Amino acid sequence: MRRTLSLFNTLTRRVEPVLPVTEGRISLYTCGPTVYNYAHIGNLRTFLFQDLLKRTFQAAGHQVEHCMNITDVEDKIIRDSQGGLAADTSNEDRHTAMKALTERFTAIFLEDLDALGILRADHLPKATDFVPQMIRLIQDLKAKGLAYVRDGSVYYRIAGFPQYGCLAHLDREGMQVGASVDADEYERDSVTDFVLWKATKPGEPRWDSPWGPGRPGWHIECSAMGMELLGERMDIHSGGVDLIFPHHENEMAQSEGCLGHRWVNHWVHGEFLMVEGQKMAKSLGNFFTLRDLMAKGVDPITLRYAIQSNHYRKVLNFSFEGLRAAENALKRIRAFRVRMEGEGQAGGGPWKASLEPTVRLEQAREVFWAAMADDLNTPEALAAVFMLITYLNAQDDHVALTREERDAVLAFLDETDAIFAAWPHQTSGLDGKVEALIEARRAAKAARNWPEADRVRDQLKALGIVLEDRKDGTTGWRRG
RNA sequence: GGCGCCGUAGCCAAGUGGUAAGGCCCGGGACUGCAAAUCCCGUAUCCAUCGGUUCGAGUCCGAUCGGCGCCUCCA
Numbered sequence: 001m002r003r004t005l006s007l008f009n010t011l012t013r014r015v016e017p018v019l020p021v022t023e024g025r026i027s028l029y030t031c032g033p034t035v036y037n038y039a040h041i042g043n044l045r046t047f048l049f050q051d052l053l054k055r056t057f058q059a060a061g062h063q064v065e066h067c068m069n070i071t072d073v074e075d076k077i078i079r080d081s082q083g084g085l086a087a088d089t090s091n092e093d094r095h096t097a098m099k100a101l102t103e104r105f106t107a108i109f110l111e112d113l114d115a116l117g118i119l120r121a122d123h124l125p126k127a128t129d130f131v132p133q134m135i136r137l138i139q140d141l142k143a144k145g146l147a148y149v150r151d152g153s154v155y156y157r158i159a160g161f162p163q164y165g166c167l168a169h170l171d172r173e174g175m176q177v178g179a180s181v182d183a184d185e186y187e188r189d190s191v192t193d194f195v196l197w198k199a200t201k202p203g204e205p206r207w208d209s210p211w212g213p214g215r216p217g218w219h220i221e222c223s224a225m226g227m228e229l230l231g232e233r234m235d236i237h238s239g240g241v242d243l244i245f246p247h248h249e250n251e252m253a254q255s256e257g258c259l260g261h262r263w264v265n266h267w268v269h270g271e272f273l274m275v276e277g278q279k280m281a282k283s284l285g286n287f288f289t290l291r292d293l294m295a296k297g298v299d300p301i302t303l304r305y306a307i308q309s310n311h312y313r314k315v316l317n318f319s320f321e322g323l324r325a326a327e328n329a330l331k332r333i334r335a336f337r338v339r340m341e342g343e344g345q346a347g348g349g350p351w352k353a354s355l356e357p358t359v360r361l362e363q364a365r366e367v368f369w370a371a372m373a374d375d376l377n378t379p380e381a382l383a384a385v386f387m388l389i390t391y392l393n394a395q396d397d398h399v400a401l402t403r404e405e406r407d408a409v410l411a412f413l414d415e416t417d418a419i420f421a422a423w424p425h426q427t428s429g430l431d432g433k434v435e436a437l438i439e440a441r442r443a444a445k446a447a448r449n450w451p452e453a454d455r456v457r458d459q460l461k462a463l464g465i466v467l468e469d470r471k472d473g474t475t476g477w478r479r480g
Numbered sequence: 481g482g483c484g485c486c487g488u489a490g491c492c493a494a495g496u497g498g499u500a501a502g503g504c505c506c507g508g509g510a511c512u513g514c515a516a517a518u519c520c521c522g523u524a525u526c527c528a529u530c531g532g533u534u535c536g537a538g539u540c541c542g543a544u545c546g547g548c549g550c551c552u553c554c555a
Binding site for chain 2: 013031033034039040042043044045046047049075076168169170171191192194218239240241242243244245246247249250269270271272273274277279306309310311313314315316317319321322324325326327328329332335336338339371374377379380382383384385386387390393394396397398445448450453454457461466467468469470471476478480
């Protein structure tokens with residue numbers, strides 16, 4: 001069964017159904033990182049939102065072709081990689097130095113994604129691998145009268161693209177900001193024209209082009225790689241809200257100016273994150289990378305849940321109290337999963353049984369999907385999961401669910417975990433030492449040697465194993 | 481100056497004009513040798529404030545206060 005999902009479209013400012021160009025196949029382009037440093041949790045929020053988006057489509061029965069770019073040539077990359085090089089350093093060595101930096105941080109970025117359970121994109125194109133395509137695109141724009149050359153740089157002529165500003169909902173009059181002309185750019189026809197190709201300055205790595213040595217502008221890579229890898233019409237293009245303008249506005253002008261038709265059907269943007277009520281900034285001491293949090297003992301999956309349990313289009317206030325809440329909420333879901341994986345207990349008497357578990361389950365599934373289909377309303381979707389858990393725990397306390405019912409519930413947990421990636425089945429077997437301790441505690445308990453039983457239980461807890469005595473006299477365990 | 485978003489319990493948070501979901505925390509109870517897990521009960525007469533529209537508004541309109549964002553660094 002394939003479900004249609006709706007998303008807020010920045011272009012129209014409305015929640016609209018996503019109707020793929022090709023039935024059953026969603027093409028998704030997400031703006032990736034600029035690899036010159038560690039990603040901070042604000043960046044990671046955006047990548048987590050994009051992963052949620054992708055996984056939701058997959059779980060809804062769509063095949064997703066996902067492209068995430070790696071920006072590996074850019075002002076800050078050049079600044080950080082070329083600083084120590086002599087003025088007469090060869091171009092080849094400059095490229096090598098740049099690559100050393102970007103490859104290092106690309107690897108670190110991918111490790112962060114793995115830790116957060118973010119699925120790898122089908123395409124991870126590096127900008128530097130697509131310079132020829134960018135040059136061809138610029139030539140095409142020039143041939144169409146949308147680009148012009150000034151002193152070895154090439155600029156986009158906004159006057160030639162009447163709908164410029166429609167994505168960010170800015171009108172031309174509102175863009176008269178001439179005071180902030182970038183000092184290192186040459187004279188343009190209009191201050192709002194943006195650069196497609198930058199003529200080389202001393203100390204920069206360069207590529208040859210029809211306009212002389214230079215390097216690509218910031219926006220052109222996404223246009224070139226998006227069209228190259230996903231085709232002339234893509235279903236969804238996403239990024240953080242800060243990319244709406246100028247990045248995505250300019251991408252749209254480049255791609256649609258070249259293609260002559262609409263390029264992206266759905267533009268989707270994730271909101272920012274604040275830390276403890278303040279804007280995240282190094283100067284405020286509230287700037288965190290994933291590694292910073294992990295060093296404080298935070299499980300990346302807890303961070304994942306804390307972020308994804310809030311709606312992606314609302315500013316998220318990250319806090320350590322929020323992380324604790326997320327950790328405890330996850331414990332509840334995971335404990336429920338372990339309970340469903342096990343057999344039902346002896347039972348505590350009759351149950352009102354107003355609804356069959358399977359009916360209750362189907363209701364939860366429908367509420368869950370209605371919420372996710374409505375612009376990824378994760379808070380409401382998770383509420384459906386929690387209500388189901390409370391209801392079934394109560395019933396299972398009285399009349400144990402059957403194996404079939406438990407399996408149906410587990411299938412739903414798998415279905416939701418395919419999206420949230422936070423409560424998977426744990427395959428962990430116990431090692432001999434743990435098994436021996438569990439047996440030792442059982443024996444002590446049978447002998448009513450409570451101090452010894454408690455001592456062994458604490459010992460197990462220190463090893464991450466939590467014991468749960470059941471009504472029927474047996475003892476279960478789970479990882480805590 | 482232009483465009484836009486947000487303000488719901490101690491914290492997080494959903495909410496399509498019809499009478500406040502859910503999570504965390506907290507208090508009481510049940511169960512337990514004690515725990516853990518779980519369940520039950522209790523936690524907003526009220527949705528920043530003031531007006532208006534309506535039979536009826538957290539939801540629509542206006543104003544005010546407070547917080548935030550964009551208008552070519554930025555997830």
